[in-house]
Amino acid sequence: MRNLFLGTAIFSASLALASCTGSQSGDTANATSAAVSDSMMAGEAVALQGNSPFAASSHATLDRPWALAFEPETGRIFITEKGGNLRYYQPADGTTGAVSGGLPEVVDEKQGGLGDMAFGPDYAESGTIYLTWAQDAGNNMTVAALGRGKLDCAAPSNCRITGFSEIWRQSRPAESKGHYSHKIAFSPDGQYLFLSSGDRQEQDPAQNLSNNLGTIVRLNLDGTAAAGNPFADRGSPTDQIWSYGHRNILGIAFAPDGHLWEIEHGPAGGDELNKVTRGANYGWPLRSNGNNYDGSNIADHSADDGFARPAIGWTPVIAPADMIFYTGNMFSDWRGHLLIANLRTTSISRITVNSAANSADEAARYEFPNRLRDIAQAPDGAIWVIEDGVGGRLLRLSPAS
Template structure:
């Protein structure tokens, strides 16, 4: 079941495409040095909000965040190639040293996702994605794995880092890397989103892994049981294809994988990710091309997997979680999407059996939101997009 979101009360009439949105924000970045103390500052949110928001740091174009298992430390990637660490309990922020990959910091490229591995307590493995120089002005999205060690809350080092996966062919354009990473609930497999690199057609060409979600072993090799496992590389990596630019991906408590991706001029969509499914880009979309040329909408008989919900005008989604904590207990099993264009968090209820979803509420924020994470205590953390983007902790405030 698809749902078209057009409510004028919560969506401005926007003509620009989601991925071309200019960053907002009126504060300059303040670079934090190792051992710098930071303290929370309350943030005034717009409209009626269920959150009390506290800002802990201003960062230089932050892109992703994740919590280190067992310690409470939060790690944040900055697009320019820096990895930060902060402990909310001590208020100390530092810069991770060691083998941070060299990135191409251009347009949408740079240092991307950070995710702690499912066996982190035993092996210390942390995974990073980034835009990598492929020579001749070309780039690829890459994923690597290393070992994180910390002597204190502000002194952490990444070692034994090596690349374990990359896009199968480079592209000249510096956008639509996607490169989000999630692990299966059983901790056996890694899923990586690989964007279409603004080229569209590769998403329907199975001879490359652009416009796909790949399913891998934890060392980056293709996993057994993939739908095209017997067809050689790179087809043996694919889990699904026909994707445009995935910027949020998460497993629900019932084990279902969901992703949220940018449409073109309209048609941002949330999809339940199914094994061997083709999601239709660029053959079908609920948006249209930037030049105004139409793209056929999905139809019941078009042979493609249908989005559970789509947005026109766009929300320009960033990161996404599916909440399972106790601090916002009524939201368990619901998706929370950090939005760039609408400077908001969308709360979405999910119905996997019906392949449907519903935007239950939208909460306004002062600036564009790039990523969202759930802390061990159930608090929700977000990072703002751009220079001076704030790291904020959200706890219950007024009732929704």
């Protein structure tokens, strides 16, 4: 069976490569074109640049893929597409399918669209999945939203979501169609859902605890505020907040030692990786190691400013898209290392982290032909990434021979 998800109507000699990320920050890339072939078959080798540790193969082309997740037990890869579609691919035999019903209606504009997907901690018993998306809030305004439902794949090449409902949304809408963030991570014990909520390009809300923009929220699995949050006594939505002073968090993950880490876009410079601490303020927009796009200065992080400082920062930016802590055997020397898929630098950064010292170092950076939008680890320890934009490929990475 062919593994292509893109419809034949969109194939042409070249297609504009859409992106969601300003030329300085990586938030909005310059338009480029990429040839999209309708003859690509599963497993086609992909040439990588430099002395890469990876052997890469392409397994699908997609329409602006945004996030990927492996289904427990089956090993199928589910992939959200920004326009609102949810596709899947089975690496074992190359079969493909689509989720044809039950998906939310999304606002597909600029950085908005269908966002993250995650299988619930109790998925084996409940079949519950979680999705985030940009939702119409009226008057040309939007919010980031989170919902959950049951995945039903009774048909051999078709799935649907039943009982899908919204369980959380940003507490205030914005005219901007950017900085939704809306990335999901579950606590290691499976009891809590952590969700990134971007500043929506408004900056100031990230320092205002009366709303949940520019924050990481900690929720029960039903979307309600979890007990024990640092501002639980202040009422909704402040009782949801775990940390604040964030800009645009596109990666959030628990390290093997149980600590939560996040990676976020800076403005003109100052992308940063942070260990997430209960109740901490990460300084945005009062502190950043970057500057405003108009060139005006933002005070740098410093040891005495009262804000949490990044473990590592990047200027020029890498424009991080997502990240994982690697735990597999295929790249055994990398166990516990952080792997970051990058947009602007079209690369994977490999990071060593020290949670106790709140420090990190970039051990290596591996170049790719195109911008990378998401990264995931397969059950066999292989690494899978998706490229950004129209015609973005699904790539499997194994050790180079």
